[in-house]
Amino acid sequence: MKRKSLKALALSMFCILVMCLFSGCSSRNDKKTIGLVLSTLDNPFFVSIKNGAETRAKELGYNLIVLNSENDPAKERSNVEDLIQVGVVALLINPTDSDAVSSSIKVANQKNVPVVTLDRKANEGKVAAHIASDNVAGGASAAEFALSKLKDKDKIKVVELQGTPGASATRDRGKGFDEDITKDSRVAIVSSQSADFDREKGLKVMENIIQAVPDFDVVFSQNDEMALGAAKALKTAKKDVVVIGFDGNLDAEDAILGGTMTATVAQQPEEIGAIGVDISKKIDNGEKIDKDIAASTKILTKDDLKNN
Numbered sequence: 001m002k003r004k005s006l007k008a009l010a011l012s013m014f015c016i017l018v019m020c021l022f023s024g025c026s027s028r029n030d031k032k033t034i035g036l037v038l039s040t041l042d043n044p045f046f047v048s049i050k051n052g053a054e055t056r057a058k059e060l061g062y063n064l065i066v067l068n069s070e071n072d073p074a075k076e077r078s079n080v081e082d083l084i085q086v087g088v089v090a091l092l093i094n095p096t097d098s099d100a101v102s103s104s105i106k107v108a109n110q111k112n113v114p115v116v117t118l119d120r121k122a123n124e125g126k127v128a129a130h131i132a133s134d135n136v137a138g139g140a141s142a143a144e145f146a147l148s149k150l151k152d153k154d155k156i157k158v159v160e161l162q163g164t165p166g167a168s169a170t171r172d173r174g175k176g177f178d179e180d181i182t183k184d185s186r187v188a189i190v191s192s193q194s195a196d197f198d199r200e201k202g203l204k205v206m207e208n209i210i211q212a213v214p215d216f217d218v219v220f221s222q223n224d225e226m227a228l229g230a231a232k233a234l235k236t237a238k239k240d241v242v243v244i245g246f247d248g249n250l251d252a253e254d255a256i257l258g259g260t261m262t263a264t265v266a267q268q269p270e271e272i273g274a275i276g277v278d279i280s281k282k283i284d285n286g287e288k289i290d291k292d293i294a295a296s297t298k299i300l301t302k303d304d305l306k307n308n
Helices: 003-023 044-060 073-086 101-110 135-149 168-181 199-212 224-236 250-258 269-284 302-307
Strands: 033-038 063-068 090-093 115-118 129-133 156-162 187-194 218-221 242-247 263-266 292-295 298-300
Touching (some): 033 044, 033 073, 044 269, 073 090, 135 263, 135 298, 156 168, 218 224, 224 242, 224 250, 269 292
Parallel strands (some): 090 115, 115 129, 129 292, 156 187, 156 218, 242 263
16 A cells, blocks of 8 residues: 555544544443434535434434535545444435435445435435435425415516436425426426525526526525525515525525525424434334435425514
């Protein structure tokens, strides 16, 4: 092995050792460990998944090691390999991409480490369970809300901001929204573009759409981060349209209360994280688990938030 490779391996194992010590998984601690690999911690939604998992792990008496893939499939695989070296009873993973994650899952499969996917599915590899909101139903509820807000219009022009191509959340949220809203003969989808679930990209894509297609009535964004970027572009352009996000994060709630967003399809990310730890415990105990586990969603508007 080359000297640089040995140095990189030593550094990686040192980092894992430090994480273990801070999370309480030293050799003197008989607590079992669960691994959680998240696609990014720049998105508040995934931070909420982490928080929910950490709270439930503490309640159930498990150590939890959380690693950030920084939206990089290569980093994701490295994280999985590191957690396998530490020794975990189960691996919770929120994929960077439904295709790219397959190689990471196969690494865990080879070592007989049970894998549970969160929010986004994996297209290949053996997965013990998948936990997510019902994204198809959530997309459909966004469509129904948009139609109810625009029930008096003769024609409805729709813009859709898509998430990362290849991600199951992108596919399922888009499917639910598109299939439901196009049942109404008044509707035309005038633009549908990817902004990779990113706020800054949502801003830039929305600016471009405003230039290319200045006349539209509703923006459906497949997550809140893109919706927040789009809302900023719309405010600058002084356009008053219905803006619907998806996730229910705190920034989106503030934007709804402030009037720059209309609604969001609220997921329960802390619940997803907590369920992940619950399922890990069942796997550890040899209990039977369901293959697909749904967390609830709901439409949040200004009135809902004021009444909470």
